[in-house]
Amino acid sequence: MAEVKKLGTVTIGQAPRPDVTPILERHLGDRVELLQVGVLDGMTKQEIAASLSPGPEHYVLTSRLANGDAVVMAREKIAPVLQQKIDWLEELGCRQILVLCTGVFDGLTTKKARLLEPDVLLAPIVAAMVRGMRFGVLVPLVEQEEALAEKWRHCGLDPFIAAASPYDFREKQALAACMELKGQADIVLLDCMGYTEAMRAFVARHTGLPVILSNALMAKVISEMI
Incomplete structure (x- = not known):
């Protein structure tokens, strides 16, 4: 029986992503176990607005919360948390980690895992x-x-x-x-x-x-x- 590999996914919103996950599963089938985390996991909409809202100088990103609500964030403010989530997935044994965002991020890294950035x-x-x-x-x-x-x-x-x-x-x-x-x-x-x-x-x-x-x-x- 073929080994089931772990694919870590990091959304810039909250995990899991019921909108994206079915599309990934349709193409990846049962060869992959998805481990899903989100940059905004555990945060309320009010907390996100208070600490992550973009100003006119920021690169603007949007995503969804677990309840389906839309939120808007500054890339510069969420980038450090995104890197922390990537590090955590690598510690969990993911050798391939997918960022669920087509926005441009500079400087994201892994130790050994392959980082898959849509951009x-x-x-x-x-x-x-x-x-x-x-x-x-x-x-x-x-x-x-x-x-x-x-x-x-x-x-x-x-x-x-x-x-x-x-x-x-x-x-x-x-x-x-x-x-x-x-x-x-x-x-x-x-x-x-x-x-x-x-x-x-x-x-x-x-x-x-x-x-x-x-x-x-x-x-x-x-x-x-x-």
Whole structure:
């Protein structure tokens, strides 16, 4: 019988992630035991707002709490806690650790485990897939648009970006984003690990375009590594 390997996952919200976990399990099957931790585990929404809220100078991130509520944080404030969670998963025996965020983090490290960062792995893959096409990107927050556009410009792309949150889903906002993308893109990336297959179907239906789901692509990449 094949050995079941441990895959540690770190969400920048609270674990477990019922939105992302089924997508990972579909592609990884029973070869992997998922150990899930979250940067915000044990914190209340009020505590998060008081200590982790972004200012105008911060790189803005969003995620979800265990009860499904959306929260907004500063990357610079959560980065030290994220590193602590990575260290803990490595101590638990995880030899591969997945960060459940497509945002850009600098300086995350492990001792021996392989750190799987969507920003590092997915960006060059997606860039190769969409080269020569009009590239549309859906992000959760308007406040993230410029930072994430810069990420893709580093890959040689000039994306058209629209915003609609997977955590605080509003159909009117999502439809407006789809209409923007429909006129400006040939293919769309859902650039957040919180988007689901249902959201992919929604965007595909209302734009008529092929849609790349970040967490599904990440799960497929990881499945080839395990």
